[in-house]
Amino acid sequence: GAVVSQHPSWVICKSGTSVKIECRSLDFQATTMFWYRQFPKQSLMLMATSNEGSKATYEQGVEKDKFLINHASLTLSTLTVTSAHPEDSSFYICSARALVAKNIQYFGAGTRLSVL
Amino acid sequence: QQQVKQSPQSLIVQKGGISIINCAYENTAFDYFPWYQQFPGKGPALLIAIRPDVSEKKEGRFTISFNKSAKQFSLHIMDSQPGDSATYFCAASESNFGNEKLTFGTGTRLTIIP
Numbered sequence: 749g750a751v752v753s754q755h756p757s758w759v760i761c762k763s764g765t766s767v768k769i770e771c772r773s774l775d776f777q778a779t780t781m782f783w784y785r786q787f788p789k790q791s792l793m794l795m796a797t798s799n800e801g802s803k804a805t806y807e808q809g810v811e812k813d814k815f816l817i818n819h820a821s822l823t824l825s826t827l828t829v830t831s832a833h834p835e836d837s838s839f840y841i842c843s844a845r846a847l848v849a850k851n852i853q854y855f856g857a858g859t860r861l862s863v864l
Numbered sequence: 865q866q867q868v869k870q871s872p873q874s875l876i877v878q879k880g881g882i883s884i885i886n887c888a889y890e891n892t893a894f895d896y897f898p899w900y901q902q903f904p905g906k907g908p909a910l911l912i913a914i915r916p917d918v919s920e921k922k923e924g925r926f927t928i929s930f931n932k933s934a935k936q937f938s939l940h941i942m943d944s945q946p947g948d949s950a951t952y953f954c955a956a957s958e959s960n961f962g963n964e965k966l967t968f969g970t971g972t973r974l975t976i977i978p
Contacts, residue, residue: 855907
């Protein structure tokens with residue numbers, strides 16, 4: 749089956765530093781990758797949609813300069829949380845949509861970010 | 865109009881019983897309806913999905929029932945097992961390019977008791 753690898757699974761950082769999260773589709777090419785944020789016991793909130801080779805589309809209320817997204821290849825997208833603050837602490841999850849599989853999104857295991 | 869309403873919020877079912885989770889949507893352009901299973905600290909895993917051209921889809925113990933006229937769909941877990949204890953999310957999306965993003969329900973925390 750389709751595998752999406754997300755790294756790191758857990759990161760702790762100091763306030764003011766930047767953190768990069770990687771999302772890779774291991775066995776398929778992903779034209780589109782999505783980044784979500786999930787608070788405890790809540791649903792997934794879409795942050796942005798990224799298409800390979802083009803700028804990401806951010807959802808309303810998501811700061812583009814705070815959450816930098818790069819989708820440099822058909823198998824890799826990165827999310828950088830810049831100048832992280834404690835309120836950015838959350839569970840971040842990526843998903844990837846395969847070229848040939850319309851609609852279907854496969855999710856990574858998530859990254860738990862804790863900002864001290 | 866983009867909302868997907870999910871119920872119940874939590875559900876306790878005895879082992880061997882049937883677990884039923886319901887979702888309703890408003891956007892008639894939605895044409896893909898997946899269910900995801902999520903364990904604590906993990907990403908969601910695609911469980912089963914349906915498109916509006918069929919009213920039911922079954923994969924093992926998991927069945928989706930779809931009612932297009934009522935704009936509702938549900939997940940049935942037959943012979944529920946303790947290992948099924950997880951949070952389940954329904955979702956919906958369109959197939960039109962640029963609108964494939966998933967709209968998620970609020971989730972149902974399922975607990976299977978022995």
